[in-house]
Amino acid sequence: MRSTEIASDEPTRLADIVAPMFSDQSGWTRQLRDGVKVELLAGADAQDDCAVxxxxxxxxxxLGSDYVRGPKFQLYELGHLSxxxxxxxxxxxxxxxxxAMGALPIALLTVIRYPRSLPDVDFTALMEGIRDACSQVGAPNVGGDIGxxxxxxxxxxxxxIVERGRSLLRTGARPGDRLCVTGPTGIAASAQRYFGGSGTDREKLPTAKEESLLSAWRRPQALVRHGRCLSTSGLVTSCQDTSDGLKAGVQSLAAASGVGFVVEESALPVADIVAEVAQLTGGDLTSVILGDSVDFQLVFTVTADGVPRLSKxxxxxxxxxxxxxxxxxxxxVCLRRADGRDEDLPGVPWRHAT
Amino acid sequence: MRSTEIASDEPTRLADIVAPMFSDQSGWTRQLRDGVKVELLAGADAQDDCAVxxxxxxxxxxLGSDYVRGPKFQLYELGHLSxxxxxxxxxxxxxxxxxAMGALPIALLTVIRYPRSLPDVDFTALMEGIRDACSQVGAPNVGGDIGxxxxxxxxxxxxxIVERGRSLLRTGARPGDRLCVTGPTGIAASAQRYFGGSGTDREKLPTAKEESLLSAWRRPQALVRHGRCLSTSGLVTSCQDTSDGLKAGVQSLAAASGVGFVVEESALPVADIVAEVAQLTGGDLTSVILGDSVDFQLVFTVTADGVPRLSKxxxxxxxxxxxxxxxxxxxxVCLRRADGRDEDLPGVPWRHAT
Structure with a gap:
């Protein structure tokens, strides 16, 4: 392959092309004429959920941005998402x-582009979904771009916005800190396994369970109250959401903080529906829980003596x-199995799909 | 056509679907626990270049967002843009x-998605273009989303960021205020007319002139220094950029401020290259100057007695x-021709193209 044809994957591009371009960015400052100052505390070089x-x-x-595949979601294409x-x-x-930064959302800006043929009813439904999600967390959709x-x-x-000094970064975990998660993961991936799988002759779940699987995609929740609790506690040393999967989250806290982690398999929270779908589809439960499932839980570290206070x-x-x-x-970063053996974390590593 | 098939154009959707959904948003406030407050001064309902x-x-x-057609630009497709x-x-x-808000840019967040086959050299060039534009105005690209x-x-x-009370909104123009623009418009549209036109047997311009046409697309400039001069002067009553064309800009200042405008045809700044291309392509010069050309000039109003001070x-x-x-x-909003006749503003009105 000629060098002009090389097309690296995303993690490689982030590491080899993007990172060098934006190194040493944090610490940048700028002033208005009267001396009012702003400082970039965490820029692109911090590779956090948001810049601070x-x-x-x-x-x-x-401040952060996310593109969403939306109409390219398999479950949208299959008609399960509107x-x-x-x-x-x-x-x-x-x-x-x-x-995930421990902040209070104060604004969403949306870019919504669509084919001219998209009916008004569909456009309206899209905007109403945005509006209702914003209402749910109490932050306004302040505009953006439609066309x-x-x-x-x-x-x-x-x-x-977050109180000065209270942003939750990925850096900051120290040896001995406890690793915690806000809830079970693997539900979004289980929905894809169940609805998107090829085994059509497989046993069907009751409607209520199918709905609970789909709700991971239909009504994901940004854990703002959890995040605020974490940031205001002063006990949390690092945090991010599990939008790339729990394994990717733990690995990224490790890399950013310069530590390792032991993850106890027996301690992982398991949603019944995830166990049920794993059994039905013949998947390895722990791999599903750790893999690239977009569940929007928060994974974070707490000082060892802070756990009881935070739990309370x-x-x-x-x-x-x-x-x-x-x-x-x-x-x-390793998984401690129930029998005490340590292994690499199983689960699909993060590679954004098309 | 059944009602479920109606697909209105963008201005109609903005007016009939989006606007009612986000009415009365400005004035929204939110507080952190210790009483720190944030207030939305201009939300989606203000329909400004940015929320404030x-x-x-x-x-x-x-804070604002813009999607850019980029690879769908005709001049990119024709090989004139990299x-x-x-x-x-x-x-x-x-x-x-x-x-256009009179603010000092402190951050750019970019969403860059691409086919897996895009070579690293092309991806790198894209990122370098972003990096260099950011350097040009002195604001960091703090991250976003690639994939x-x-x-x-x-x-x-x-x-x-901008000093308290100094954001330049579209509302605020009052009868008697002077309408001003920072420079000639119609150059971007002239480039499209010249390079995208069908008349291939038409006279060719010298290379230097072709380059000056293309520079409107290759090296557009955000007029940050102009904007800061306008906001800190305290003399400017409304402002926006001409990214939808000068006519659209003037109309939008009129609608937002509840005034009308007389635009003097003889006072419009004319770039030589725009006049030359209009003659070459048989277009109406004033229509090109006022039409939907993306030139990123600023169009604004100044109190009548403020013009000399601002000019200085x-x-x-x-x-x-x-x-x-x-x-x-x-x-x-009308155009006063050289002979004193008042007419509607000529030029293509704003309708975002696919």
Missing amino acids: FGVDGPMEIV NYDIGYYLAMANLSDIA SAERIILSASAMG SFADAGLQLTEIGYATEEHA | FGVDGPMEIV NYDIGYYLAMANLSDIA SAERIILSASAMG SFADAGLQLTEIGYATEEHA
């Missing part, structure tokens, strides 16, 4: 990045967290 | 929205402005 800016005053601003659903998803996927394209294209940005404040707020492991000095 | 937030402290934050060029354009189109899609998809968001501060900074008309109580 410190501004004069008592808060930081976080235009309302992909609008809702677009908003929540972006708002989840704000939640035509050859197919539906969905992208958005979200902005949030979560319980007081009616929220849940599960301790699933701990950070190590050794940089490897 | 007031935060505790001495500044306002502006991947570097459309990356540069993406950044500048978004940064121009910040300039695959079936074709190149380019979208971005930009954020800026522009001249001191080595910048230019041209007075092209004035605001009227009557809501109509």
